[in-house]
Each structure stands twice: as C-alpha cells, then as structure tokens.
C-alpha cells in the first residue's frame with residue numbers, strides 16, 4: 001500500500017528563497033509525489049478550479065508547503081482554498097470529495113521554536129496558529145497531521161538547511177509508504193513538530 005501525495009506549494013519569490021528552494025529540490029521528483037507549484041501555475045491568481053479539484057480527487061495526502069507569512073500563508077494559498085474547496089465538492093451535503101483523505105502543512109518560519117510559546121515573542125504555538133487550516137481540513141472530512149516546521153530560517157547555514165530538506169524528504173517517504181499510522185502521531189505528548197520529525201528516522 002502507498003499513499004499518493006500532492007504537494008501544494010506557494011512561495012511568491014522562489015528565486016530569493018533559501019529554505020524552500022532546498023525543500024522543493026528534495027521532494028519534487030519523489031515517486032508517488034505530485035508537485036504543484038501554485039505561483040508558477042497561477043501568477044495572476046486565476047486558479048483553474050477544475051484542474052485543482054481533479055488533482056485533489058486523485059491523491060490521498062495533501063501537503064500545503066509554504067513560508068509562514070504573518071502567522072499564515074502567502075496570499076495565493078488562501079485564494080486556492082477559497083476557490084477550490086467549494087461547497088458541493090469539499091463540504092456540504094454532497095461535498096464529500098475529500099472525506100477520508102489527509103492534510104499536512106510544511107512551513108518555514110523566521111522565528112525559532114522558543115518564540116512560538118506562550119511566554120515567547122509570538123505567544124502562540126505554531127499548532128495553535130494553524131487551527132483555521134486544521135479545522136478547514138476537518139470540516140472537509142480529512143485527517144490532520146502534525147505540521148513539519150523549519151524554524152529559525154535566518155539562522156540556518158547551508159548545511160543545516162540541507163539537513164532540514166533531507167528530513168522533509170524522509171517524512172514524505174514514510175507517509176507515502178504508510179510506514180506510520182496517523183492516529184499514533186496525534187496520540188503522543190511530544191510537541192507537534194517533533195512528532196512529525198520522528199518519521200524522518202523510520
């Protein structure tokens with residue numbers, strides 16, 4: 001058994017990116033992974049809803065990959081959600097296309113993990129800040145995985161960035177190969193990003 005993974009990638013300035021350039025290079029050609037670069041496809045924000053819904057139907061696990069911008073996503077990721085997750089497709093009485101599928105977020109954040117605590121600069125954990133996306137997934141009948149988070153991006157040298165990219169690749173391989181039961185990941189007391197990282201060593 002293996003899961004078909006769809007990576008929905010949103011970065012408005014990939015040419016200036018360090019972290020996502022490395023993450024993308026590590027996963028874009030993985031077997032069983034479809035890489036969907038939203039800013040490349042839709043620089044004018046004219047999202048092809050039929051195409052995107054067909055892709056969603058064809059995959060089991062959706063990974064929303066983007067830099068964390070103002071505690072959220074770049075604008076096109078939100079536009080994609082607003083247009084693609086339609087009533088009658090993703091939710092509502094006849095909107096069952098995503099039921100039983102899984103969603104995960106893969107983000108990079110300038111802030112360190114210690115900044116994303118109640119006593120830290122950002123007051124809230126990443127898991128708390130991602131609640132609107134988590135609830136979006138749940139409303140659509142999807143399971144929600146802990147996020148893959150690359151913290152402290154400004155502090156990462158090339159070597160550390162490459163290690164993050166390798167972890168990301170391993171996490172996607174483990175998820176693709178169903179080396180893990182998603183329920184087990186949500187049942188432990190470790191922090192959410194540690195839980196998904198544990199897959200990199202399976």
Ligand SMILES: Cc1cc2nc3c(=O)[nH]c(=O)nc-3n(C[C@H](O)[C@H](O)[C@H](O)COP(=O)(O)O)c2cc1C
Nearest residue numbers: 017018019020067068069070071108109110111153
């Ligand atoms: C418009 C904008 C908003 C940002 N907002 C946040 C934020 O809310 N929290 C945070 O930790 N980092 C924030 N950052 C930092 C980015 O997340 C960081 O630069 C990015 O993840 C690095 O990845 P890259 O090298 O692929 O661009 C922001 C950066 C920009 C340009």
